[in-house]
Every structure is written in structure tokens, then in C-alpha cells.
Amino acid sequence: MAIKISNRAKAIKQSPTMAVSALANKMKADGIDVINFGVGEPDFDTPDYIKEAGKKAIDDNFTRYTASAGILELREAIAAKLKRDNDLICDPKDILVSPGAKASIINVLMAICDPRDEVLIPSPYWVSYTSQVEMVDALPVLLPTTISNNFKIKPKQLEERILELSNPKAIILNSPNNPTGSVYSRKELVKIAEICLKYNILIISDEIYEKLIYDDVKHISIASISDETRDITVLINGVSKAYAMTGWRLGYSAGPRDIIKKASQIQGHTTSCVNAMTQKASIVALSECDGSVTTMRAEFQKRRNYLVEKLNEIENVKCLMPKGAFYAFPNISHYLTHNTKGIKNSVELCEYLLENYHIAIVPGMAFGAGKYVRFSYANSMDNIKKGVNQFKKGLMSLL
């Protein structure tokens, strides 16, 4: 007799970004030359100076369990980074190192959410936020944004929505944003912080794309706005995106001591700690610099400029110039209503493009925005050139 799966597990959907990548990889394995715009990780190698530190940790037999919250030397390096880059004074005691920012977020959600607590999430949103909120039996409450507002929430909208809720607990802010690439300014963050302070809403500020920011835009950490704001913010960051270290698995949270302490205890009973050598390598990543982050950022910016320009040249496609991260998020709504193939939504469109034009892009529905698709430009310039051409051909074939 089959064992019954829990209702919690049943509610979880497979990550659609992973699903597209899996299908694209399968087609590749079958010998089909697919251009994969689905991936959410840098296509660069981890810089050598970081790899060396990881290798040295293994050679030094630094290979055992560590303190659950992370080794002190690493938490000190994170505190120094927060001071240097984000103008934040943070005691290492208020920092928790976890196996990826993804783990950091769910640890915090577990520490603060009771069943039916409401967690506000600006939409379009990163796919895991809603699933993670549901996993802790809390309720995701979406705050829709539009392209005309650069995909950013308005303070009035936030306040009105909070007033409609029964148990508003937290908001998950993500700047620079996945999938839209939008970045909040200091002025905008000040207004959001004021409202969160007024209603005692915890700000979970996911800043994982902090280093991937373009033009003259500056990343501001909402926690740095005032001491009061810092006291209601948990900052989330990690090494995955900035240092091309997705597989090493290290993220961190920094925030109010009681929340971090509880999140740390939760981690102590789940994953224990981040692997010891990754912690050593991350100290070097966060403290030293060989210019590779700047080189990667410059390359991403070049690709972004090319891709977005080409997307906007396609008739009836509109794409904002993303200010950060490595995604372009064009509006393709025209092709959902004007096509001869019976395609009705972004999922069907992406399947059609993958099967017939061999490009893997992620349907906007995955991010709560069905009229859009997401391209990752963590891809070679050659692939971007070929891929955007295929995209255009694919759209034209629908008419």
C-alpha cells in the first residue's frame, strides 16, 4: 500500500525554472542543439583565488562540522563586508550562515511565521518565495506591479494592502530583482521602510544580486536607512551570484538577534552547517578581490545591452532595460492573442519555442506574470545572438 504524501508536500509545485532547464538538458542529451536561457546562474567559473582557498581547506583537513551559525572568522568577514559595502554595523552574533540564500530565507520564515500569517510579496516574484511561505503554513499575499511602474510597488499600494490583511507579518523585498531586474532607489526604500515600521512588518531583504548592477545605479540596503529600520530587517545575501559560486552553497542572513538565534537553532536540527571548505573559500571571496567580479559585471552589462536592444526591435515586444541581476523580462502579450497556433499562455509559448526553435526561456507564469517570458543572459554572446534570432523567428511563425 502506498504511503500517503502530506498535504504540505502535495501543495508544492516543481520549480518551473528547473523544469525548463531539465527539458532543455534532455533535448541536449538527445543531440538537439538547444540554447538555454533558463538558467539562473553565472556561466563563469569560480575565480581561482577562491577555488584555491577551498582546496587549501581540504588539504588542511578543515573538513568537519562547524558551529551551526558558521565559523566566527566567516561571520566576521560578513560583518566587515556589510560595513564596507552596505554601511551597516552588524555584530557577528546577528549573522547566520546557511547552505544558500534559499536556505537562509526559509530558516527565517520558519523562525517568524505561525500558520496563516501573511507574507507580502511584490509580483513578479522569484519562484521560491511563494512556495517557501506555503511550506511554513503561512499565506503569500502578492502585491502586483506593472511595467509602467518599473515593476516596483507603490507605498500607497503597500499600506492599503496591509490594512486589508488579518495577520500581516513580513514582506520579502528583492532588489535587484529576479525576474525583472528592477532596483529600488533610496527614496523608494525610505517610504517602504516607513510603512513597515508603522505596521510592525518584518522586511526580509533579498540582496543576492547586489553586485550585479549596471549603469550608474547604486545598490542600497534597506536595513541601512535608519537604526529603526535595521531593527525590523533581515538582510539576505550570499556568494552564489556575485562570485559564480552557485554549487558551493553559501548564503547568509543578518538581522534582529532573537530571529537569527531561532533560525540558527532551526538550522541546527536540519542541515547543521554549511560545509567547512565552502566557509573557508567564502571568507576569501568576501574579503579579497582580484577584479573578477568587475569583469563579470562588465560582460553581463554588454550582453544585457545587446539582448534588450534586439528584443525591443521585435515588433510588439517590449522589454524594460533591467538595472540589475542577469535577466531580461520582455512582454509578449501580443503573441498570446495574435497567433494561428492556438497558443494561449506563456507556458505553451515557451514549450512551442523550445520544441520548434530550440530555445529554452522561462514562462512568466512561473513568476506570477503570464504576459512575460524570462531570458537569462548568463549565456555566451554567441548564444545570445543566435537565441534572440530564433526567438524572433519563433514569434513571427505564430502570425
Ligand SMILES: Cc1ncc(COP(=O)(O)O)c(C=O)c1O
Ligand atoms: C532572488 C533570488 N534569491 C535567492 C536565490 C538563491 O540563491 P542561493 O544559490 O544562494 O540559494 C536566487 C537564485 O536563483 C534568486 O534568484
